[in-house]
Amino acid sequence: MIWGSVSEFLDMGGYGLYVWGSYLVTLICIAGEIILVSKRKRTLLEHLSLIHQSNKQEKTNETAS
Amino acid sequence: MKPRHKKLAIIASGVTALGIASILVLNAFQSNLVFFFSPTQVANNEAPMGKSFRIGGLVEEGSIKRQTDGLTVNFVVTDTAKVIPVQYTGILPDLFKEGKGVVAQGKLTDDGIFRADEVLAKHDENYMPPEAAEALEQADKARQTVLVQ
């Protein structure tokens, strides 16, 4: 093991702020991208199912009248 | 000529034209893209004298001298052909070391000393553990002693 303790690991030889600042922002970006794309998909699917339902409604109305 | 082929030809010629244009623009820019001048270039008067510019090279071994104020430092930048003495007051980057790369921005004064207001360290592309670096250095020294003998 190259690290004596957890604090030594977090300190990164005095460069902790720079090293963890890099990885933290990377994590935020990737998490953000995944959240954004799944949100986009969810709203689209909800929108599509609404359209589908209203289409079905129209069809049943047509046959009823 | 089919419409699709015609369109392809237009796209191809457009991209080629833009490519050539960009190359020409970049070629013109190249003179401005010089990030730093080597001591040899400075000696040949290629650097813009009187204006602020950057010099780059290696910090000569044994040339770093700190003034008594503890902040001002004198060192020599070399490209192994020519040298430039540099004076700088301020905080130096962690990687600023003798024998390592350096880029300094400032003005060349009449006394031949480059007064820098910014000093950056330029490191090389080698990554290895300290033990390996030490072994390499030992091997290098051994080879040099053989050559001298």
Place this chain on the structure above:
Amino acid sequence: MAINWFKYSSPASFYFLAGKMVPFFSITAAVLCVAGLYIGFFVAPTDFQQGEAYRIIFIHVPAAWMSMFLYVVMAVWSGIGLAFNTRLSSMVATAIAPTGAMFTFLALWTGALWGKPMWGTWWVWDARLTSELILLFLYIGFMSLQAAIDDPRRADKAGAVIALVGVVNIPIIYFSVKWWNTLHQGASVSLTQSPKMATTMLTGMLIMSLACWMYAIAVTLIRTRVIILERERHTAWVGELQGAAR
């Protein structure tokens, strides 16, 4: 056995194929990321000149590689879409852009955080850094142009022009450290020379690059599927999809 590749060039079939591939690439990306970070932080030794600060390399270099590679892939798909009028290839190009822009931003961000302690500055206008910044602008230009045009077919064409012209920038980024004096150092890993890195460091970096690859493929596939649904929402097969989901 002959595979009918043309079958998958239709957005509908690609939608289902991509859906099946996403879990594979996501899981591979996660596994490789854990392995790469483990090697990078617990196996790879300290660097002789940069100490622990060099560990930024395990995300900086993969991000920079991806930023350039994704741009080329995006331009190729854009170009195919422009030349052959294939809808799917343009959709893939549109799906790649945000991920490419993100990796470009990360390359610049991690580079700044690495440059400050090592070089002594967050940013310099040297050829390498400037051309990478231009790459970010190209991605943003591509995305905003496509967003500005309502007709997707016309948006594809306009985007393709930017993408193809911008390809010139990729060799400039890559060779900038050779062609000009830069503060940024030369390549540690290249095709023509043996790597200038200790083996464990190199292994960690390559595994992280592979992880970024898998991630980029996974997220691009997901986004392509969303774009397909958005653009094909009036077609019969999307309607059937909704019917089946009920």
